[in-house]
Amino acid sequence: MNPFRIASFPTVLPLLLAAASGTAQDLVHKAAPQKGPVVLTNAVIHTVGAGIVLGGSLWFEDGRIRAVLAAGEKPDLPAGATPLVLDLQGKHVYPGLISAHTALGLQEIGMVRQTVDVDEIGEATPEVLAAVAINPDTTAIPVARSNGVLAAAVFPGGGSLPGRVSVIQLDGWTNQDLAVRADAGPVVAWPMQQPAAERRPRRGPGGPAGPGTGAPAEDPAETLRKARDAIDAAFSAAQAWLKARAADAGTPLDLRHLALAPALRGEAPVFVLANDLEQIESAVLWATGRGLHPVVVGGADAVACADLLRERKVPVIVDGVHRLPGRDDMPFDAAFTLPARLAAAGVRFCIATGSDFSQDRNLPYHAATAAAFGLPPEQALAAITKDAAEILGVGDRLGTLAAGKDATLFVADGDPFELTTRIELAFVQGRQIDLRNKQTELANKYRERYRQQKQR
16 A cells, blocks of 8 residues: 555645635734645756755754755655645745845834834843844735745844844744744944034034034034944943853843853844945954954945955845935946845855835845846855855854754745746745735725626
């Protein structure tokens, strides 16, 4: 008796999807646990880390990939197992895409304050953890994952030390279910030097002054120094607390200092928000001077200080490719070519869409634009999978298709860089997820209206 249940891909797909219920995406149940081995056969497997396997097979169990096999190789399944075997008929398998900088799950409707939980009150709140505030039932998560985005790095915002980044997978009943790395490292919004053209002193009754006070306006350079010194002081205080705690276990607990401890010990990076040349250089010199491991987020002028970034081994999260030039003297395609120029300069990077969560579903098209403007396509794909995972500290679980990694992957009928490509199946830690979302349900709703009108 054949222990395999073999079915063609088109036949199995509706059977798998039929298990989910609900009409609107935010009411659809989360994916059920994986019940047994799943084998994907006759597929084009884009491992990202080890090339492309034509006609290969991949199987996973208990949420982990067990093997990626060449054409003709048989999976070494557990004795007595009855796997679900899906013949993909030449379709493509990719690792889940990773949105490396987003506010996904922290905001629903920008104009409704009650649905916005991006920032906390205060200038320095490193104890804030993004994972705590993420809404697992946000309608934005299913929209992103319907286009292959299956993981994300969620950034808190507001203030100079707004909190800590959380890397999540895009399926789960609770915040704990979502978390891949709940504390991926603190965020530092490095203060930017004010452009000379904007340094206009305010005028009071007796000359340059605060508004109507007659007091001299503070020098912008002094304001900048104080802001940067405040950030440095927060890390110095945390370092002193760690030393005191190590010497005396009775030292009172301080959550703000504790939040910075992994970064100070080198166990997590520091995500530095910086775009301008002086801003990037000063931030990198400050962070590396303290023994921290910075990751530049934004990096519009990163190529101009490529030598410093390469020397200090500082990676860059390119904060979106679909952007206008930041200055009048920049070429129109400055943002489009930034990834290619970073690659040519030997700077490690990945590609994000920016903090606007509504753009997460467009992540593959940012990479596609980078590929159209000089970045090799295989490197563009790595920039939203493997490289993103490694920069975020989750490369041991996500970003490539290899034995031991999470079975977080999707099946597509073509290249995800193409607008016409359809994502037909997706798994998060081996759980087959429902790809419906609010947008697809609204589309079906109004298509039904036109069908009804034609039947009149």
